[in-house]
Amino acid sequence: MGNGILKRKIGIEKQVDEFLDRVSEAGLLCKNGLDAYLKGNMEAFATTMTGIRNTEHRGDDLRRSIEQDIYTKTLIPESRGDVMELLEDMDALLDRFTGLIWQFEIERPDICAEFHESFKELLQYSVEAVEANVRSCRAFFKDINTVADHIHKVSFWEKESDKVTTRLQRAIFGHGNLHLSHKMHLRFFAKQIDRIADEAEDAADRLNIYVIKRML
Amino acid sequence: MFAFFLSSGLFLGWSLGANDAANVFGTAVGTRMISFRKAAVYCGIFVILGAVISGAGAARTLGELGAVNAIAGAFVVALAAAVTVYGLTILGYPISTTQAIVGAIVGWNLFAGTLIDYAALEKIVLSWIISPVLAGFFSALLYKAIASATRRVKINMFNMDSLTRTGLLIAGIAGAYALGANNIANVVGIFIPISPFADLSIMGVFRFSGAQQLFFIGAAAIALGTFTYGKRVMLTVGQGITEMSPVAALVAVLANALVLFLFASQDLERFLLSSGLPAFPLVPVSSSQAIVGSVIGIGLVKGGRGIRWRVLGEIAGAWVVTPLAAILISFISLFFLQNVFQQKTYIPVKYQITEEAQQRIQAAGIRTVPMGDMMEQTYLSAAEFRKALAERLTLDSKDMSLVMAAAEIDQMVVTLQAVNRINDPVITEGQKRAVQKLWGKHFTHRWQLEKALADLSPEWRIRPGDKEHSAELRRELDYIYRLIRANMH
Numbered sequence: 001m002g003n004g005i006l007k008r009k010i011g012i013e014k015q016v017d018e019f020l021d022r023v024s025e026a027g028l029l030c031k032n033g034l035d036a037y038l039k040g041n042m043e044a045f046a047t048t049m050t051g052i053r054n055t056e057h058r059g060d061d062l063r064r065s066i067e068q069d070i071y072t073k074t075l076i077p078e079s080r081g082d083v084m085e086l087l088e089d090m091d092a093l094l095d096r097f098t099g100l101i102w103q104f105e106i107e108r109p110d111i112c113a114e115f116h117e118s119f120k121e122l123l124q125y126s127v128e129a130v131e132a133n134v135r136s137c138r139a140f141f142k143d144i145n146t147v148a149d150h151i152h153k154v155s156f157w158e159k160e161s162d163k164v165t166t167r168l169q170r171a172i173f174g175h176g177n178l179h180l181s182h183k184m185h186l187r188f189f190a191k192q193i194d195r196i197a198d199e200a201e202d203a204a205d206r207l208n209i210y211v212i213k214r215m216l
Numbered sequence: 217m218f219a220f221f222l223s224s225g226l227f228l229g230w231s232l233g234a235n236d237a238a239n240v241f242g243t244a245v246g247t248r249m250i251s252f253r254k255a256a257v258y259c260g261i262f263v264i265l266g267a268v269i270s271g272a273g274a275a276r277t278l279g280e281l282g283a284v285n286a287i288a289g290a291f292v293v294a295l296a297a298a299v300t301v302y303g304l305t306i307l308g309y310p311i312s313t314t315q316a317i318v319g320a321i322v323g324w325n326l327f328a329g330t331l332i333d334y335a336a337l338e339k340i341v342l343s344w345i346i347s348p349v350l351a352g353f354f355s356a357l358l359y360k361a362i363a364s365a366t367r368r369v370k371i372n373m374f375n376m377d378s379l380t381r382t383g384l385l386i387a388g389i390a391g392a393y394a395l396g397a398n399n400i401a402n403v404v405g406i407f408i409p410i411s412p413f414a415d416l417s418i419m420g421v422f423r424f425s426g427a428q429q430l431f432f433i434g435a436a437a438i439a440l441g442t443f444t445y446g447k448r449v450m451l452t453v454g455q456g457i458t459e460m461s462p463v464a465a466l467v468a469v470l471a472n473a474l475v476l477f478l479f480a481s482q483d484l485e486r487f488l489l490s491s492g493l494p495a496f497p498l499v500p501v502s503s504s505q506a507i508v509g510s511v512i513g514i515g516l517v518k519g520g521r522g523i524r525w526r527v528l529g530e531i532a533g534a535w536v537v538t539p540l541a542a543i544l545i546s547f548i549s550l551f552f553l554q555n556v557f558q559q560k561t562y563i564p565v566k567y568q569i570t571e572e573a574q575q576r577i578q579a580a581g582i583r584t585v586p587m588g589d590m591m592e593q594t595y596l597s598a599a600e601f602r603k604a605l606a607e608r609l610t611l612d613s614k615d616m617s618l619v620m621a622a623a624e625i626d627q628m629v630v631t632l633q634a635v636n637r638i639n640d641p642v643i644t645e646g647q648k649r650a651v652q653k654l655w656g657k658h659f660t661h662r663w664q665l666e667k668a669l670a671d672l673s674p675e676w677r678i679r680p681g682d683k684e685h686s687a688e689l690r691r692e693l694d695y696i697y698r699l700i701r702a703n704m705h
Binding site for chain 1 (some may be wrong): 249251324367370372373374375377461462652
């Protein structure tokens, strides 16, 4: 009986790990997608889109399955609500990456070559912020004492991302040869990418509270 | 008539199940680690198994109610205890059923004018303080140790959850088993001598003695109590005093078990002493009170801010109310049963310093000269006799008990029926033969029967210095004595 219970929960533990893998994977795919888009390699971009869509579906399935397991088997009663919110937060980040790639596909922004590096850098920092968040989450489940080692990095990357966004926006609006509508379109994309880092930081702040609650 | 008398025992069992299940599963249910339904099912099954398998033979199962010498009295005493426990269970307070029973017996003592066991009352008061303090100390210590261990050993949240849940279930099951084994005597033990159940054999493999069948019914009543009314007290223990984490829930039950094992287990004391090790002092500990202490201990370790002191105050009040209410309810009910329903609730115990009694008192080195004018005079109650004694000489409590026991009149005749009904396996053949030899003999004092048995067989003799043997012999003598009394006509 005891073994049965243990086995069941090793299952859920793996599911959580895999879910976090998917979040992390979505960030990497998003980076690949942006690279392909900026290079004009639409074939590779399409492949990335398929990949990220599958990742999102798998992530959603996993999240639902985990949530169902937690509720139906009444696991971790004292942290249930927090874990649910945490998973929702991480899922929202995964959705943000997918949504970003979709927006590139639908709106096809015309990004001038001089902004390419800044956009890549911006996405890099957002992905780093999410990565740090994923590591904090893993620590929250496995070794709560080390959450703090990762969580502060989320803030660091978010600040870096803010700096690049500001710099990029200044460059966009300071560009003399672009229409205002074009500038605003580029600003929208810069903001969209920056929002990922912002949301990662919000999620990290909430995670911090969950950690304090569990340490009490 | 048996069914009617048994009903109050079953009511007591039901109340006990509703209240005491919280000692073993309260924190698990309170922290939502185990659902109430699941806890009640496990608790019920293992209470029954504990009662039927480990509820010892007839000689050991008189329980507390064994002190009551008339079955109608035992009925009322059990009823009074049950009503007390029931009332406090409805209010959601974890209280000690044993203390309610002791209180109800004191009510009977007062009504019947028999001697009150002041030591038992003293134990109750001590238990109010000792149980929570000891358990609180141990749970605080254990919580600190486990918290630091889990910090060092990295365990996944879900694995931790699983381990804690399994631990809570195992501890709960073990606790439920012990609950059944230890309390069944109090619930139905007194009714064994009048039980109509015959031994039952299932396909020649399983054999259920009449006592075991009675235990099964009593345990089923306990299980039913847990199922129907157990949740409220469980939630008081698991949520009402302070919010607890699942690990804290496990620590609380472990600390409770540890305190009971270290400070209330005669087996452990025997083992330690026989191994030449110092034993822990045996102190009165109530599981219901210890579990509350365990929860407080954890609350204090966490800084004490989360403890709801008002709830704790109410619980402490309920502890004090338990024996007092039981005394009162018992006394009033006995009055009604005796005077309104004309039932014999006690057999009056008379006292007389007979010649034999005088010799016994003198042999113990107590001067009988001041008692001269009391000789051959009959006193109708223990209180009266003691008063007469106190007027004539000063005796310490030990000598007083000796004189009282020596003068207690207990007319009995050993009948063939009584001899034939000895069926408990703890009574040896040699012991049985000694009883048989006394067939037809008449005794005025109970000690005369004991002396006659000791003269006839070394197996009925007390071994000086062997505390364990003395206690066992006491129980066996009680068993024989009850059989003789129940089969005199």
